[in-house]
Amino acid sequence: MRSLFSLRVTLVWIFLMLATAxxxxxxxxxxxxxxxxxxxxxxxxxxFIKVRFVFLDFMELRTAPLPLRLTFETxxxxxxxxxxxxxxxxx
Amino acid sequence: MAVAEDAPPxxxxxxxxxxxxxxxxxGDMLIFASLFIVFVYYRGQDVALYADAQRTLNQxxxxxxxxxxxxSSWCVAxxxxxxxxxxxxxxxxxxxxxxxxxVGFVGVKFFEYREKIRAGFTLTTNDFYMYxxxxxxxxxxxxxxxxxxxxxxxxxxHAAPLSVQNFTALESGASFWHMVDMLxxxxxxxxxxxx
Amino acid sequence: MNTxxxxxxxxxxxxxxxxxxxxxxLIAGFVPPPSPDASATDIAALYQQHTWQIRLGxxxxxxxxxLILPFVAAISIQMRRMEGSPPILTYTxxxxxxxxxxxxxxxxxxxxxxxxRPERSPELIQLLNDLGWIVLLMPFTSFVVQNFAIGLAVLGxxxxxQVFPRWVGFFSMWVGVMFIPGGLLTFFxxxxxxxxxxxxxxxxxxxxxxxxxxxxxxLRQGILAQARTAPAT
Numbered sequence: 001m002r003s004l005f006s007l008r009v010t011l012v013w014i015f016l017m018l019a020t021a022x023x024x025x026x027x028x029x030x031x032x033x034x035x036x037x038x039x040x041x042x043x044x045x046x047x048f049i050k051v052r053f054v055f056l057d058f059m060e061l062r063t064a065p066l067p068l069r070l071t072f073e074t075x076x077x078x079x080x081x082x083x084x085x086x087x088x089x090x091x
Numbered sequence: 092m093a094v095a096e097d098a099p100p101x102x103x104x105x106x107x108x109x110x111x112x113x114x115x116x117x118g119d120m121l122i123f124a125s126l127f128i129v130f131v132y133y134r135g136q137d138v139a140l141y142a143d144a145q146r147t148l149n150q151x152x153x154x155x156x157x158x159x160x161x162x163s164s165w166c167v168a169x170x171x172x173x174x175x176x177x178x179x180x181x182x183x184x185x186x187x188x189x190x191x192x193x194v195g196f197v198g199v200k201f202f203e204y205r206e207k208i209r210a211g212f213t214l215t216t217n218d219f220y221m222y223x224x225x226x227x228x229x230x231x232x233x234x235x236x237x238x239x240x241x242x243x244x245x246x247x248x249h250a251a252p253l254s255v256q257n258f259t260a261l262e263s264g265a266s267f268w269h270m271v272d273m274l275x276x277x278x279x280x281x282x283x284x285x286x
Numbered sequence: 287m288n289t290x291x292x293x294x295x296x297x298x299x300x301x302x303x304x305x306x307x308x309x310x311x312l313i314a315g316f317v318p319p320p321s322p323d324a325s326a327t328d329i330a331a332l333y334q335q336h337t338w339q340i341r342l343g344x345x346x347x348x349x350x351x352x353l354i355l356p357f358v359a360a361i362s363i364q365m366r367r368m369e370g371s372p373p374i375l376t377y378t379x380x381x382x383x384x385x386x387x388x389x390x391x392x393x394x395x396x397x398x399x400x401x402x403r404p405e406r407s408p409e410l411i412q413l414l415n416d417l418g419w420i421v422l423l424m425p426f427t428s429f430v431v432q433n434f435a436i437g438l439a440v441l442g443x444x445x446x447x448q449v450f451p452r453w454v455g456f457f458s459m460w461v462g463v464m465f466i467p468g469g470l471l472t473f474f475x476x477x478x479x480x481x482x483x484x485x486x487x488x489x490x491x492x493x494x495x496x497x498x499x500x501x502x503x504x505l506r507q508g509i510l511a512q513a514r515t516a517p518a519t
Binding site: 109110111112114115118119122125126129133214215218221225229232 | 455464
């Protein structure tokens, strides 16, 4: 069990759980007061940081051939960027 | 990006699983990306309706499912880890735990849908609920497909010693499951937390 | 080896795609589809003003749909090489591919019926128009079965030389999944899941023809490889 908790994937899992709790807080007005639009942008950014950790550590793209990794990195940047811009224009 | 996080020098890049599975994964990610973008775009056209409808969601279900999905992904990563050490028994147990979390996810979704339908919120109630059911429904379909994949991987993990082909199968299936996890992370933020 | 006939069958898929789209898009003018939200009068006007084009377009679409059958047969022959015995997925593909052709022919007949007497009551024209679109875009079931049969056969190919590359198997299954949202189009009259929307019409259409192209390319390669390896008879 000790070795289990020293694994990188375990650290990533703990981080993902904590990040979920944090974004839940932001989604419910934690820290941003009435600036809910900033809170939402933070929620989206946290979601895509989580996505990136899933890509790199769970899907093991950190050690994958560069073109594959870059495809996923591009997806992350493009989709998160598009969502934030569209949200900001709409809200 | 810190240098220390990258592959240590001298380690050759390793493609997880087989090339073909990445065609499926990237194809799915393309479609879900367009679903996300379409949802946020139309939400922007009528923010008040989407925000009001979103308040009728039970956020606890969404959060609980996120924890289940993340834990399931973690179990599958641990199963792969155990398989690499040729610890078959341990690997199969982690696959089983991953499947249990996945089944839990389906169960939570069932109760969530039931609560919503009983309260009169269906696919045709309004545009928010249209996206809610379509996005979570398509994702749920992937979860069910993924559970089948995990059951298959658990069978693969019987082979002793595990061959190169076995590892290719394990990595391919695990990558698919992690993608299902990743999609839920985004869906949770977009459907439950966007304000 | 009847390589020539096999290649002919593979090319017939190409002919289908070309003729079907000519009828559907260029002649009948059904791309983009009329909105499911449009009033009965608007739909009736569409059939009254373009009666001739719609009839001719449907003739071409219906006529080209038969060309799917030799294409499906050509896929089956290559699948049998992947599968060995018993060729159960091959039969599944053959049957579901044939059923798929039926669901391309039926909407043509329904739309033709609408254009047969365009002066009739607009409500009836709208009914036939609805029926045609629903019959074309809703029945994902045989396509999903067909694409998963192909996918599983490709992935199960144990031969020394793969008939189709493995990614084609995954691609085929992904294509199958893409048709599923169309099954829910009856719930919507507007938006991306309605019959003129991104996920019920545009993506399935694009993906369907991409699948045809991919299948055609590898079918051709498979047939030529088969001709090289098998002794001439």
